[in-house]
Amino acid sequence: MSQNNSTERLWLSGNEAIALGAFEAGVKMASGYPGTPSTEILENFSKYEGVYTEWAPNEKVGLEVGIGSAFAGVRALVTMKHVGLNVAADPLFTASYTGVRAGLVIINADDPEMHSSQNEQDNRNYAFAAKLPMLEPSDPAEAKEFVKTAFEISEQFDTPVLVRTTTRIAHVKGLVDTGAHTTSSVEPGLVKMPAKFVMLPGNARARRVAIAERTEKLQDFAEKFEQNRIEWGDKKIGIITSGIPYLHVKEAFPEASVLKLGMVYPFPAEMIKDFAAQVEELYIVEELDPFIELHVKALGITCKGKEIVPAIGELNSHILKKAFGKETAEQFAPESLPPRPPNMCAGCPHRGLFFNLARLKVFVSGDIGCYTLGFLPPLSAMDTCVCMGASIGIAHGMDKALGEDGRGKTVAVIGDSTFFHSGLTGLTNVVYNKGNSTVVILDNRITAMTGHQENPASGATLQNQPAHVIDIEKLCQAIGVEHITTVDPHNLDETKKALEEALAFQGPSVVITRSPCVLIPSEKKRKKIPYFVDTKNCTGCKSCLRIGCPAVNWTPVSPEEGKDLGYKEKQKGHSMINEMCNGCGECAQLCKFDAIVKAGTEEA
Amino acid sequence: MKTNGNILFSGVGGQGILLASEITAYALLEAGMDVKKSEVHGMAQRGGSVVAHLRYGKKVYSPLIEPGAVDIMIAFESMEAVRYLPFLHSGSQVVANSHKIPPPSVATGKMEYPANLLDTLSSKVPVLSVDGFAIAKEVGEIRAANVVLVGAMSAFMPVDGDLFIQVMKKRLPAKILEVNLQAFSRGREVAQKNA
Numbered sequence: 001m002s003q004n005n006s007t008e009r010l011w012l013s014g015n016e017a018i019a020l021g022a023f024e025a026g027v028k029m030a031s032g033y034p035g036t037p038s039t040e041i042l043e044n045f046s047k048y049e050g051v052y053t054e055w056a057p058n059e060k061v062g063l064e065v066g067i068g069s070a071f072a073g074v075r076a077l078v079t080m081k082h083v084g085l086n087v088a089a090d091p092l093f094t095a096s097y098t099g100v101r102a103g104l105v106i107i108n109a110d111d112p113e114m115h116s117s118q119n120e121q122d123n124r125n126y127a128f129a130a131k132l133p134m135l136e137p138s139d140p141a142e143a144k145e146f147v148k149t150a151f152e153i154s155e156q157f158d159t160p161v162l163v164r165t166t167t168r169i170a171h172v173k174g175l176v177d178t179g180a181h182t183t184s185s186v187e188p189g190l191v192k193m194p195a196k197f198v199m200l201p202g203n204a205r206a207r208r209v210a211i212a213e214r215t216e217k218l219q220d221f222a223e224k225f226e227q228n229r230i231e232w233g234d235k236k237i238g239i240i241t242s243g244i245p246y247l248h249v250k251e252a253f254p255e256a257s258v259l260k261l262g263m264v265y266p267f268p269a270e271m272i273k274d275f276a277a278q279v280e281e282l283y284i285v286e287e288l289d290p291f292i293e294l295h296v297k298a299l300g301i302t303c304k305g306k307e308i309v310p311a312i313g314e315l316n317s318h319i320l321k322k323a324f325g326k327e328t329a330e331q332f333a334p335e336s337l338p339p340r341p342p343n344m345c346a347g348c349p350h351r352g353l354f355f356n357l358a359r360l361k362v363f364v365s366g367d368i369g370c371y372t373l374g375f376l377p378p379l380s381a382m383d384t385c386v387c388m389g390a391s392i393g394i395a396h397g398m399d400k401a402l403g404e405d406g407r408g409k410t411v412a413v414i415g416d417s418t419f420f421h422s423g424l425t426g427l428t429n430v431v432y433n434k435g436n437s438t439v440v441i442l443d444n445r446i447t448a449m450t451g452h453q454e455n456p457a458s459g460a461t462l463q464n465q466p467a468h469v470i471d472i473e474k475l476c477q478a479i480g481v482e483h484i485t486t487v488d489p490h491n492l493d494e495t496k497k498a499l500e501e502a503l504a505f506q507g508p509s510v511v512i513t514r515s516p517c518v519l520i521p522s523e524k525k526r527k528k529i530p531y532f533v534d535t536k537n538c539t540g541c542k543s544c545l546r547i548g549c550p551a552v553n554w555t556p557v558s559p560e561e562g563k564d565l566g567y568k569e570k571q572k573g574h575s576m577i578n579e580m581c582n583g584c585g586e587c588a589q590l591c592k593f594d595a596i597v598k599a600g601t602e603e604a
Numbered sequence: 605m606k607t608n609g610n611i612l613f614s615g616v617g618g619q620g621i622l623l624a625s626e627i628t629a630y631a632l633l634e635a636g637m638d639v640k641k642s643e644v645h646g647m648a649q650r651g652g653s654v655v656a657h658l659r660y661g662k663k664v665y666s667p668l669i670e671p672g673a674v675d676i677m678i679a680f681e682s683m684e685a686v687r688y689l690p691f692l693h694s695g696s697q698v699v700a701n702s703h704k705i706p707p708p709s710v711a712t713g714k715m716e717y718p719a720n721l722l723d724t725l726s727s728k729v730p731v732l733s734v735d736g737f738a739i740a741k742e743v744g745e746i747r748a749a750n751v752v753l754v755g756a757m758s759a760f761m762p763v764d765g766d767l768f769i770q771v772m773k774k775r776l777p778a779k780i781l782e783v784n785l786q787a788f789s790r791g792r793e794v795a796q797k798n799a
Contacts, residue, residue: 011633036645115644139640139667172667173629173641244667251666318670329672332689332728338715340683340707342617342652373650378712451645545712550651553706554713573713579746 008178014169017140017176018107019044021147022077025103026183028052029069031062033421034450035081036116037170038109042079043453046463055453055462058388058421059084063091063106070104070160071197073188075151079107082123083387087422089126094199095160096130097207099214101193102186103154103161105147110166112287113314116449118368118385120313122288127162127265131211133218134162134265135227136243140174142227146262148182149227155184157214157221164264166287168244168314219266227262230275238279240272240292240303244315245285251317252326267295276301283308283324287315344373346551347528347582349444349515352489353413355547355586356496357381362411362503365398367391367423369415370449370517371442378548382413389414389422395437396430408503412439416472417447417455424479430508431480438502438509441472442489444517452520476510483509490515490584518582530581530599531588535565537595538574544587544596551580552587607637607762608661610669614688615680616705617654620750624678625656627754630775631767632660642667653684678757680736680750681705682721689725696729699757699795701736701749732756732798739790745780748787755791759799765792 012020018041022030030045030053032038046053056062059080069076080088085108095104108126111117127134135150137143143165150161195203222228234255241249242261249258259275261267276282276296284293284305293305308323309315321328344351354374357364358381366372366382367390375382384394395412414423419441430437447453454460459469476484483505485498495513502509516523530551544552556573557565565574577587577596588596613625625641632639643656657669671690679685679700692698700722709715722733734756736749743752751772758765768788776784 011629011639039645167644168642168667171643171645173639174664174667175633175638247665247667316668316670317666321670329670329693331672332692334690335686335724337683337687337718338707338709340616340651340653340687342650343708345650370650377708449650542713548708548712550708550711553711556713556716 010176010178011173012140012176013040013171013173014137014140014143014165015040015171016044017144018147018163018165019048020176020178021144022105023048023051024144024179024181025075025148025151026181027075027077027151029066029074030054030077030079031056031065032079033057033059033062033084034447034453035084035109036450037111037165037167038079038081038084038107039450039453040170041107042462045077053462055455057456059088060091063088063095066104066106067091067095067098070100070102072190073101073184073186075103075184077105077107077147080109081117082108082110082121083117083119085123085126087388092126092132092160093130096132096211097199097204098197099158099207099210100154100160101191102184102188103151105150105154105161105163107147107163107165109170110164110288112166115167118387120288122291123162123164124264124291125289128291131215132160132162132265133157133263134164135262136164136264137169137262138243138246138260139169140172141176142262143169144176144179146227148179151182151184153221155186157218159214164243166244215266219269222263222266222268223270225263225268228268228271229260229262230271231258231260233257235278236280237283238275238281239283239285240275240296241285242292243287245287248315248317248320249285252320253324261292264292267292269299272296272299273301276303285309285315285320341376342373343376343548343550344370345518345582346549346580347518347584349489349513349517349584350374350442351379351547351549352492352495352586353440353442353513354379354381356492356499357411357413359496360499360503362409363398365391365395365410365412367412367414367418369418369442371413371415374413376548378546388418389426392423392426392430392437392439395439396426396433396435399436400433407436410437411499411503412437414439414441415448416441416443416445416457419472420456420470427476427481427508427510428479435508436506438499438505438511440499440511440513443472443512443514446517446520448517448519452517472512481508481510483507484512485510486512486514488515489513490586492586492589528583530577530583531585531596532577532599533575534595534597535574537593539593539595540567540571540574541593542575543590543592544575546590547586549587551578551582552576553578609659609675609762610673611658611757612669612674612677612688612691613656613658613680614677614684615654615701616684617651619680620747621654621656621680624680624750624754625658627751627768627771627775628757629658630771631758631763634767634771635763637661638664640664640667653687655688676757676760678753680753683707683718685731686721686725689728692729694729697760698725698729698731699753699760700725700731700733701753702733703735703737703749732795734791734794736791739794740787743783743786743790745783745787748783751784751787752791755788756795758788759792759795
């Protein structure tokens, strides 16, 4: 994609629009860590000409890279999901003190309803806690504009700026007009500004005062900011709202007066007071926490918010109509159906590991990635999942808490990308403090769950440049792990043996299960020979179904069909392999009756 | 003719719902409408039940369809048509693939795939059942079942069918264009014959 100054109307997702906004704002540097719903921002930004984009190993590093760029006088974009900002919170809070030279904008993508997350924290609270301005767009067109505005604010007020999206902005597509390109007036270069950049107590105390002054200036700015606007309607009801809830409000109550906050922190206190004074009843409509509500109430204004609008999950216009006692459309009652949860893909290398962990009946300290699906039946082999990297620390904590009683009964599982993100420190702790944990590193060469982003084990960068592949075995050796085994998880018995040996080992042990994700391009291209079921040989023992592969289905047969197949009376069906088969052969290893056969090897 | 509407796409992750909803959206954009589409990525996609909301009209605010407000539901799998029943009303039109994909509980022999799903559904709302896979196989590309369904659905939409063809010509790679054009017109024929 190249630079083009004539206006064009595009239909973009919020994430694509943010990438375009950053490009139009002259951003040259971008870093971050993949996380739904933020991932596609950097993927799209990386395709523009003349920009540098990278995947950092975690959000903390990503933000530090952004701070470096901003200190060097080059506008930087940093992206992450909401829980990623917890990881990046350390640099975030002090970057508020240092401020910037060139603009620094952090895109934070919240996930109300937890479509693809472990919690639904409301990160507007970070804006208040870190004393940083936060903009909140309500659709892709605003997302693009707000990113450009955020860079202006960042440089004008010497501050990092947070832009908050949610799933229903990031993954909503809408019309977006391309716009003029802007540039920073800051000169790139190395400039020594110790009073601003070196946050020792003496300097930091002075910067703390600078933040207070900045916040006051931002409050004045908020009063005049054109994206904080009142849309007058019927004055019986006045609604203060922001982000995606604004659109639900317009849908549900087109007649109401609305104060839309484009900037959710700091607040335009005078504008809010004026609005409140002119409407009969004041409501606050916001997703998740009563963030605006608390600040409005702190101004001494009477309003209704969370007492009628749910604080849990996503909002929509239907929920709002119900909350306000407005009539809603009639609807059919839901039918009771078998659930359809997500599943590991056919041929996924994680399946062989989790099948074995289930067989060994160990307590599995889990982590964040596709393999978290190992929790679901029939594998049911994950017993904890808290946050990125937590598997190792939690397993070690259990080991130390239980001592001999817990020995050899706990396994930590962590993916390659998650290991580089925040597993290294956990493993270091196990060795340093003489733990006994067994850690399985699931090395599928990619960050799979978020849609296949490169990581330090992939051999390529985000911009598709060849990269050094970190040797996980040597890395674990260097940390001091003495028992390290590498296995192909598709080989079920070999994997079981490796796990048993590691569990029996006195001291920290690592098992690396190495096999590429079936969805990475090279694997998709690889010609695979599928398996099929020789129905005559199948005894209906269902052994192959224990791995829960979507390519292996149970197929019931009628008594007549069974008779034709030569089945005993009690056999009610047989297994069947469908077109999804990737030829991994795990099901065939479980069949004791030669009923699962590789295509082309069957007897004529 | 109604010039605003709500289309719900439902199915199983990996069935090509993204492409189907994109083609539909771009046809509506070509007709000069405002269009918003909402979907979820990430964990929800791995073979689980997926749904995409598409809303169009002169001006669209919320990207989410309210329960009871779907005009057309296009379901790529039978059970996934029934799962989103609360989004429908008696005047909704359903276009459903008769194809069945067993969920894990059925595939492992723990539960049975419910019988006569689409019959039950048609006692409540008009349902056009389309054997998307059989037709896709006939045109020579099983993966084009999604576009067969889009073809059938297009017959119920207030935009010219040619707009869909224009969009596909503009946006699909040359090597898959011809089968998809065929898949589309075969699907549209099914709907027109049943009209």
